[in-house]
Amino acid sequence: MTLTVAVVGLGAAGSATAAHLAERGVRVIGFDRFTPPHDQGSSHGRSRIIREAYFEHPLYVPLVQRAYALWDALEQRSRRTLFRRTGGLMMGPADGTVVAGALASAREHRLPYELLDATKVAQRFPAFRIPADHVAVFEPRAGILDPESAIAEQLKVARAAGAELRLGTPVLAWRARPDGGVEIDTAAGTTRADRLVLATGAWTGPMMGELALPLVVERNVVHWFEALRPDDATLARMPVFIHESSPGKAWYGFPDQGEGLKLALHHQGRPTTADSVSRDVAPEEVNAVRSLAKRFMPGMAGTHRSSSVCMYTNTPDDHFLIDHHPSSPDVVVASPCSGHGFKFAPAIGELVADLVMDRTVRFDITPFRIDRLLGR
Ligand SMILES: Cc1cc2nc3c(=O)[nH]c(=O)nc-3n(C[C@H](O)[C@H](O)[C@H](O)COP(=O)(O)OP(=O)(O)OC[C@H]3O[C@@H](n4cnc5c(N)ncnc54)[C@H](O)[C@@H]3O)c2cc1C
Incomplete structure (x- = not known):
């Protein structure tokens, strides 16, 4: 009998999951409260960094390497540019989180990299003037993903493989059935499925309501x-x-892709909720970034053109959350955010499809387990 999987949330993680499942012959019913790609969640803004010398933890390197291969495959079949290689500079004090972390990943996984002092950075990449006591890890394979196009293409793959996508359809509630499977309520009625994937990004807390997960939605402005x-x-x-x-x-930040330099603070936004986030941007928010640009990219940033508000969904340890629901094994939650999840989307989609189909997952996802958030 064909397995039916409901995927709630068709952003970065959900569109990839729907594509992988549908291509494996699973019957997919996808739901999204908006019409992805949209600018109301965590996956808009026309660019995302992909990088390999992963300062957050070396465990992400095999996962991002799989994502590179899958992004490449998606590009080939869509005949659309989704990735632009620029190389990446991870800069700061030599013993800081970014530089030391990037070096640890590069060394552990034997990745190509160059360690540059401040003078070399300015010579090779004239946009930057970092302080003399800062250094940079240059990694050649880093670059820019186009998030809106990537989500659109993942949804195209899902649709072409038979997925039914119900857009503009908020899921109001879900429950596990005592005899197995799940029920999903929308304003249009109740849908039954064998399995459920919750890829609801910044709305994951409310969707996992009774568990009271310690997820913090953070407002971020680019x-x-x-x-x-x-x-x-x-x-x-x-x-x-x-x-x-x-x-x-x-x-x-990102180089100019035709719209100017895109610059932002990482993880310095205020807590919010997905339904109440303010989309108004204060002059102080623009100035905070402008003053960093003045110091470290002198003469580069001119007139402010625009800003956009986005959301991180943070776990306390900034690792992803990808696991079965602790009391409903037919439900998988996939909220790979904490501000760094986009680059992994197709690899996450593939591994979530494995989890849903009870297949062996080929990556170490123990750090992403839900137990750690439940104090177990
Ligand atoms: C400003 C900013 C910059 C970032 N930069 C990077 C970067 O450079 N590199 C990187 O790798 N990552 C980056 N990230 C993180 C990355 O973008 C996110 O981790 C990723 O996009 C999250 O994807 P998601 O699928 O979890 O969420 P989303 O893509 O937001 O998808 C969630 C979807 O669920 C839907 N939904 C929610 N509730 C319901 C419901 N009840 N019913 C139906 N649908 C529902 C929403 O409408 C939405 O479409 C950045 C994030 C932000 C905000």
Whole structure:
């Protein structure tokens, strides 16, 4: 009998999961409260960094390597550019989180990298002037993903393989049936499925209501500025970067892809909820990023062009949450965020499909288990 899987949330993780499941012959019914790709969740803003020398933890390296292969396959079949290679600069104090973490991953997984001092950074990449006591790990395979196009293509694959996608359809509630399987309620009625994937991003807390998971939704704002020295801001001359500008505090950015420099703070936003997040951007928020650009990219950032508000969904340890529901084994929750999940989307989709189908998962996902969030 064909397995029926409901996928709730068709953003980065859910669209990938729906595509993998549908391509394996599973009957997929997908739901999204909006019409992805949209700008109301965590996957908009026209660019996401993908990088391999993963400062957060070496355990992510095999997963991102699988994601690179799957992004490449998606690009080939869609005949659309989803990835642009720029190289990546992970910068900061040598013993800081970003540089030391990137080096640890690069060394453990024998990745290609170069360690550059501040002078070399300025010579090779004239957009940047980092302090003399900062260094940079340059990793050649890093680059830019196009999130909206990627989600659109993943949904196209899912649809082409037979997935039924119910867009503009919020799921109001779900429950496990005593005899197995699940029921999903929407305004249009109740749908039954054998399994349920909750890929609801910033809405995951409310969807897992009774468990009271310690997930914090964080409001994050990205900004576009005119590139004043356009020759130094091209994809060939300016890598994507993450810079630990003061201990534990990082900002990041992208070269000019036609809309200006995109710059933002990482993990310094205020807590919010998915339904109440303010989309208004205060001048101080623009100025906070502009003053970092003035110090570390002098003469690069001109007129502020626009800003966009997005959400991180953070776990206390910043690792993902991908696991079966503790009391409903037919339900898998896949909320790979904490501000760094996009790059992994197709690999997450593949491994969530494995979890749902009771197949062996080929990555170590023990750090992503739900037990750790339940104090067990
Ligand atoms: C500003 C910003 C910058 C980032 N930069 C990077 C980066 O450079 N590199 C990187 O790898 N990651 C980055 N991230 C993180 C990454 O974008 C996220 O981890 C990832 O996009 C999250 O995907 P998701 O599928 O969990 O959530 P989303 O893509 O937001 O998908 C969740 C979906 O669930 C739907 N939904 C929710 N509740 C319901 C319901 N009840 N019924 C139906 N549908 C529902 C929503 O409408 C939404 O479409 C960044 C995030 C932000 C906000």
